[in-house]
Amino acid sequence: MNSSYQESKQKPSKSQAQQRRQMENFEFSQLAKELPLARAISGQHIDKTTMVRLATAYIKLFNTFGQSRRAYSPADYYYGSDSAWTTNHLDLLDGFFAILDRQGDVLYISETISIYLGLSQVEMTGNPLVDYIHEQDVTCFNSALNYCDRNWPQMCNVRIKSSLTKRANKDAVRASPGYKVLRLEITMGLNSSTRMIACYPMPTPVLSTVTIPFNSFVIITSIDLRITYADEKAQQMLKSYYSTDGNIKGMSYYSLIDVADTEVISKMHFYIFNLGAYKTPYYRMILNQTSTTFYVESSIFRHTSVSSKQFIDSVTFVSLVL
Amino acid sequence: MAQDVYMDQWQGGFQMEDDDLGMPSGKYARMDDEMGENKERFARENHSEIERRRRNKMTHYINELAEMVPQCASLGRKPDKLTILRMAVAHMRGIRGHSAQDETSYKPSFLTDQELKHLILEAANGFLFVVCCQTGKVLYVADSIMPVLNLKQEEWLQRNLNELIHPDDQDKIRDQLCGSEVAVNKVLDLKTGTVKRDGASTRVHMSCRRGFICRMRVGALEPLHRLRNRRPMFQHAGKNYVVMHCTGYIKNAPPQGINAPASSCLVAIARLQIASMPVCADPSSTNQFSVRVAEDGKMTFIDSRVSDLIGLSSDQLIGRYWWNLAHPADENTLKDGFTALFNEQPMRVNIRIRTNTDYVPCTVSAYKFVNPYSEQFEYVVATHQIAPQEDVNNWPTPAPATNGTAAPAGTSFEPTNATCADYGATGVWTNDGAQQPQWGQWDPMNGYNQ
Numbered sequence: 226m227n228s229s230y231q232e233s234k235q236k237p238s239k240s241q242a243q244q245r246r247q248m249e250n251f252e253f254s255q256l257a258k259e260l261p262l263a264r265a266i267s268g269q270h271i272d273k274t275t276m277v278r279l280a281t282a283y284i285k286l287f288n289t290f291g292q293s294r295r296a297y298s299p300a301d302y303y304y305g306s307d308s309a310w311t312t313n314h315l316d317l318l319d320g321f322f323a324i325l326d327r328q329g330d331v332l333y334i335s336e337t338i339s340i341y342l343g344l345s346q347v348e349m350t351g352n353p354l355v356d357y358i359h360e361q362d363v364t365c366f367n368s369a370l371n372y373c374d375r376n377w378p379q380m381c382n383v384r385i386k387s388s389l390t391k392r393a394n395k396d397a398v399r400a401s402p403g404y405k406v407l408r409l410e411i412t413m414g415l416n417s418s419t420r421m422i423a424c425y426p427m428p429t430p431v432l433s434t435v436t437i438p439f440n441s442f443v444i445i446t447s448i449d450l451r452i453t454y455a456d457e458k459a460q461q462m463l464k465s466y467y468s469t470d471g472n473i474k475g476m477s478y479y480s481l482i483d484v485a486d487t488e489v490i491s492k493m494h495f496y497i498f499n500l501g502a503y504k505t506p507y508y509r510m511i512l513n514q515t516s517t518t519f520y521v522e523s524s525i526f527r528h529t530s531v532s533s534k535q536f537i538d539s540v541t542f543v544s545l546v547l
Numbered sequence: 548m549a550q551d552v553y554m555d556q557w558q559g560g561f562q563m564e565d566d567d568l569g570m571p572s573g574k575y576a577r578m579d580d581e582m583g584e585n586k587e588r589f590a591r592e593n594h595s596e597i598e599r600r601r602r603n604k605m606t607h608y609i610n611e612l613a614e615m616v617p618q619c620a621s622l623g624r625k626p627d628k629l630t631i632l633r634m635a636v637a638h639m640r641g642i643r644g645h646s647a648q649d650e651t652s653y654k655p656s657f658l659t660d661q662e663l664k665h666l667i668l669e670a671a672n673g674f675l676f677v678v679c680c681q682t683g684k685v686l687y688v689a690d691s692i693m694p695v696l697n698l699k700q701e702e703w704l705q706r707n708l709n710e711l712i713h714p715d716d717q718d719k720i721r722d723q724l725c726g727s728e729v730a731v732n733k734v735l736d737l738k739t740g741t742v743k744r745d746g747a748s749t750r751v752h753m754s755c756r757r758g759f760i761c762r763m764r765v766g767a768l769e770p771l772h773r774l775r776n777r778r779p780m781f782q783h784a785g786k787n788y789v790v791m792h793c794t795g796y797i798k799n800a801p802p803q804g805i806n807a808p809a810s811s812c813l814v815a816i817a818r819l820q821i822a823s824m825p826v827c828a829d830p831s832s833t834n835q836f837s838v839r840v841a842e843d844g845k846m847t848f849i850d851s852r853v854s855d856l857i858g859l860s861s862d863q864l865i866g867r868y869w870w871n872l873a874h875p876a877d878e879n880t881l882k883d884g885f886t887a888l889f890n891e892q893p894m895r896v897n898i899r900i901r902t903n904t905d906y907v908p909c910t911v912s913a914y915k916f917v918n919p920y921s922e923q924f925e926y927v928v929a930t931h932q933i934a935p936q937e938d939v940n941n942w943p944t945p946a947p948a949t950n951g952t953a954a955p956a957g958t959s960f961e962p963t964n965a966t967c968a969d970y971g972a973t974g975v976w977t978n979d980g981a982q983q984p985q986w987g988q989w990d991p992m993n994g995y996n997q
Contacts, residue, residue: 284615410822445740456742477918506823516861516865
C-alpha cells in the first residue's frame with residue numbers, strides 16, 4: 226500500500242519533470258535561434274547559461290539603442306542612406322568596441338576582439354569587463370570609467386587577458402604574460418549610465434622587433450629616461466645647442482618636453498614599469514631647445530632582457546609628429 | 548550514473564599506476580581501496596558543488612532575464628522558468644522582427660549596421676571615406692563626417708583629398724595612397740634601435756593595411772561643439788585643421804555601388820582622438836607663462852606666450868638667470884625662493900617682472916620636478932601669472948628695501964639706477980631711454996659670462 230502510493234505519486238512527477246525539461250529544452254533551442262549569432266555557433270556550442278546571459282545582454286543592448294532610435298529621427302544626420310557602406314566598418318579599424326552597462330557588464334563587444342586578443346564575444350557578453358582586466362589595472366580602469374562625462378571622454382592604458390601572447394622568455398621578460406596592453410578611450414554612452422569604449426591594442430613586439438610607421442622617430446632611453454640612442458630624425462628636431470655637437474645623448478627625456486606636459490610623461494614613466502607598453506595622449510616636445518613646440522604622440526615600449534653579460538632595461542619612444 | 552563515470556576514471560587511473568609500477572597487489576590493495584573511496588567521495592562532493600554553482604548561476608541569469616523582459620515584469624508575480632523562457636523568446640522575436648531583414652542576406656549581429664556606425668561616431672568620433680588612389684578624389688564619405696569635422700558630406704564628395712588636408716601632410720598622404728606597405732612601415736629592433744626596411748615578418752594579407760595620422764580641415768557649420776575645449780588645432784592660411792587617425796586598407800577596385808573608374812581605392816575610417824587631446828587652457832589663464840629653470844638658475848625653456856605678455860621674446864631670455872627677469876628690487880626674493888625650493892619649500896611670491904618697456908606685477912609659483920625613478924633633480928617649473936590691472940591697485944606696495952642700492956653686481960645689462968622701484972610710475976623707463984635695458988641687443992653669451 227505504502228509503496229504503491231509512493232509509486233503512484235512518483236511516477237507522474239517523474240514524467241512531469243521529464244515533460245517540463247523537454248519543454249524547457251525546446252524553449253532554449255528557440256531562444257538560441259533568436260540570438261544574433263551565426264547558426265553554426267548558436268546551434269551547437271552554447272550551453273544554456275550562456276544562452277540566457279546572451280539573451281539578457283541583447284535585450285539590454287536593444288533597450289539602450291531603442292532609446293537612441295527615438296532620440297534621433299531618421300531625418301537626423303546621424304543616420305543616412307549609406308547603409309551599404311557600413312558592413313565592413315569593424316574590419317577597417319585597428320581596434321574593437323565595447324558597450325558596458327551601469328554595473329560594468331559587457332552589453333556588446335565586437336566579434337573582432339578575437340583577432341586582437343583571442344577572446345570570444347560569446348564568452349564575454351553579459352559578464353563584467355573587469356574580469357578580463359589585470360588586477361593591478363582595475364583601479365585605473367574604474368576611475369577612468371567614473372570620471373568619464375558627456376564632455377570629457379577618458380583614456381587609459383590597461384592590460385587585458387589575451388590568449389595570443391607568448392610565455393615570457395629570457396629575451397623578453399614580459400611584464401605580464403597572458404595579457405596585452407590596450408589603450409582604451411571611454412565615452413559616455415547613449416544614456417548616462419552606459420559607457421562606450423574604443424579599444425586599441427598596442428603592437429606586440431615579435432622577437433624584440435615591432436612594426437612602426439615609416440615617418441616616426443625613435444628615441445631609446447634607460448629606465449630613468451636618460452637618452453641612450455636617438456635616430457637621425459629625432460636628432461635633427463631635438464638637437465641641443467648647449468652641448469658641443471648638439472647630441473641629445475645623455476640628456477633627460479624630460480628636458481625635451483614642454484613643461485606644461487611634464488605630467489604626461491611622468492605618468493607614463495610610472496605606468497611603463499607595470500604595463501611594459503604605453504600610448505601617450507598628445508603632448509608637446511621642444512624644437513631644438515627653442516621656445517617653439519610641436520605636438521607628438523608616442524608609443525612606448527619597455528624592453529628587458531637578461532643575458533650572461535648584462536641586464537638590459539630600456540624604454541623606447543616611437544613618436545609621430547602630429 | 549555520472550558518478551559511476553567518475554569512479555571508473557579514478558579506479559582506472561589507479562590500476563594503470565599499479566601496472567606501470569609492476570607492483571603486486573595485496574599489500575597495497577587495501578590502501579588503494581581506502582584512497583579510492585576517499586577520492587570517490589571527494590569527487591562526488593566536488594561534482595555536486597559544481598552542479599550547485601551551475602544551478603545558482605542559471606537561476607541568477609534567469610532572474611536577470613526576467614527583469615529585462617517586459618511581459619514578465621508586468622505579470623506581478625515571479626513567473627516560473629518555463630514562462631520566463633517563453634516570454635523571452637517572444638520578446639526577442641519582437642526585437643528581431645523589428646529590424647526586418649531578409650533571411651538570405653542577413654548576417655546575425657548584436658548591432659545593426661546603423662547602430663555600429665553610430666557607435667563608431669560616438670565612441671571614436673569616426674567616419675568612413677573612400678578615396679581613389681590614382682586621382683586622390685573622394686569617392687564616398689559617410690554623413691557622420693558632419694559632427695566630426697563640422698562640415699557637410701557635399702564639401703568632401705568628388706573633391707581632391709589634398710584640398711581637404713593640411714598642405715604639409717600632402718606628401719604623407721601620397722605615400723599612403725601609392726606606396727606599398729614597405730614604403731609606409733618599417734621594422735624596429737627594440738634591442739638596438741636599428742631599423743629594418745623589409746617587413747619580412749608582416750603577414751601577406753596585412754600588406755594592404757594602412758594606418759596614418761593627418762590633419763584634416765575643420766568646417767564652419769557651427770561653433771566647434773565636438774572639440775569643445777580640447778585641442779590641438781592647427782591653423783594654416785586662415786583655416787583650422789585637426790589631427791585625424793586613419794585606418795583602413797587599399798582595395799584593388801572601387802567598392803560595389805560606387806560609380807568610379809577602375810582603380811585602386813583607399814577605404815578607411817578617420818577618427819578624432821578627443822581623449823588624447825590636452826585640455827585647452829582656460830581663457831582666463833592665458834595671462835600666464837611657464838619657465839623651466841636649470842639647477843644653476845638659468846632659464847632653459849620659456850613658452851612662447853611670453854612675447855605676447857611681456858614683449859620680450861623667449862630667445863632673448865633663454866640662457867639668462869631666472870631672477871634677471873625680476874625687478875632689481877625683487878631679484879633677491881626670487882633668488883631666495885629658488886634656493887628654498889631645493890629645501891622642499893614650495894614657492895609662491897608676488898613680485899614685479901620686466902617687460903620690454905616697464906615692470907609688471909606678477910605672481911610667481913614654482914615647484915621642483917624630480918625624476919620619478921632616479922629621484923634626481925630635473926628642473927624647476929615656474930609659472931608667472933601677470934596680475935590683472937584691477938588687482939594691481941589693491942596690491943600692497945612692497946617696502947622699497949633695495950631702493951637706491953645698486954643692482955647685484957655683474958648684471959651689466961641692469962640699469963644701475965633702481966630708484967624708480969615704484970612700478971606704478973609708468974613711463975619712467977620709457978622717458979629715460981638711456982637707462983632702458985637693452986633687451987633687443989642682448990648677446991646670448993652674456994648670460995654665460997655672468
